[in-house]
Amino acid sequence: MRLTELKLYSYQLRYARPVRWSDIVEEAAPFVLLRLTADTGETGIAEITPKPTWCGVNAKTLIAAIEDIFAPMLMKLDLDDPARVRTALDIVPENHAAKTLIDNACWDLYAARERRPLWQIWRGQQRVELSWAVTRQAPAAMAAEAVQMVERYGFRTLKVKGGQGVEIDVAGIREIRTAVGERVRLYVDANGAYPADQAAKYARAMADAGVSILEDPCAMAPDARFRALREASTIPILVDFGCTSLRDAGLFLEQGARALSIKPGRFGLSHSRAMLALAQQNGCRPVVGLMGESALGTLSGLQFAASLASPILPAELTWYLAMTEQVIKAVPAIADGMLELPDAPSLASLVDWDAVAKAH
Structure with a gap:
């Protein structure tokens, strides 16, 4: 499978009450969703919670890293084996949140191709x-x-x-x-x-x-x-x-x-x-x-x-x-x-x- 389209979405989902974590108080949770579409027609998605004190990024910096660093790499890779894709991405140091989001979307794409959920x-x-x-x-x-x-x-x-x-x-x-x-x-x-x-x-x-x-x-x-x-x-x-x-x-x-x-x-x-x-x-x-x-x-x-x-x-x-x-x-x-x-x-x-x- 080869990548034909990569799209990113940023949004927030509100809490029923303010939540006090160890480092911040939140009224809503931030998310970034990644959608990958392959040349075979299958689609894979993944979502991550971008919080600087949790994973070192916010939505803006995460999206920039994926678009500027990793999307060009993905266009050159065979997506059939998500673990091999992750190994290829790991050549770039740090950027753990970006690689996690891509990794999980590749596994969802793999499940789509196999016509079975990953748990099966x-x-x-x-x-x-x-x-x-x-x-x-x-x-x-x-x-x-x-x-x-x-x-x-x-x-x-x-x-x-x-x-x-x-x-x-x-x-x-x-x-x-x-x-x-x-x-x-x-x-x-x-x-x-x-x-x-x-x-x-x-x-x-x-x-x-x-x-x-x-x-x-x-x-x-x-x-x-x-x-x-x-x-x-x-x-x-x-x-x-x-x-x-x-x-x-x-x-x-x-x-x-x-x-x-x-x-x-x-x-x-x-x-x-x-x-x-x-x-x-x-x-x-x-x-x-x-x-x-x-x-x-x-x-x-x-x-x-x-x-x-x-x-x-x-x-x-x-x-x-x-x-x-x-x-x-x-x-x-x-x-x-x-x-x-x-x-x-x-x-x-x-x-x-x-x-x-x-x-x-």
Whole structure:
């Protein structure tokens, strides 16, 4: 397959309420959508969340990189093998967001050509278990949200955003636990909020509060300090933000990482699959982590999540539920904490292009 057309779309989707992340407060989520059309007539799409503090770009700089650097390269490549396309693009250093977006669109194009969705090609399960992320608020508000989401969607696992101070984090866990009962598993993501010399103490506090897994208690690097933290903690330490590449994943695994967040919306499907292979070889269990995806991005990431045999946690790709707008024709339903993936080979057929234009 050869590329005949490349189009980019930029838009925002509003939240039901302002969302407080570790670094920013948002009223709407930004997105860039890429559409590739091949000479065979097939179309492949992908979407990414361009946030400077998350992936080093905004919509304008991402679009410029694709149009100025990567589009001319793509016009010269055979698109039949997405992994080989990604290898060719990796000759250009950095620009991870641009390469991720192209990689995922090439895989969607591949599925269109094969007339089967990726979850089938990769022998995955059509039904995928999911979790919900409770973002930073007052403990009582977090508990109320947890109850609402568990009752409405049947989630059996909740990711709780920490980093509000140890006392508030502990109070939040206790209030959520009281509200949802023992049947719901809780884990915490502190987004690296605490100093490294306090991370082990924080891990003990979270374990005592009933947390099963702790993600990024401090800024982590694949070094002896990480190994010491992992060995000192009574609960698994989940590696996320310190792992920025396939190379980083290998280095963390060398330091004994036993839980790794793999994000197709951050690394691309080709590198995510390579990370999964490395994790499996080293006895490390993955979770498919969130990158603020819309419903469209969720369906892309879940193609990969469906192929995981034994994730350490359910996939985190449910953030689209926080949005009041979407750019697909039918928003995927979640029941009993599970989502059933569509049979459509390419996600391009699910896009509502009028909604894309309206959200621009």
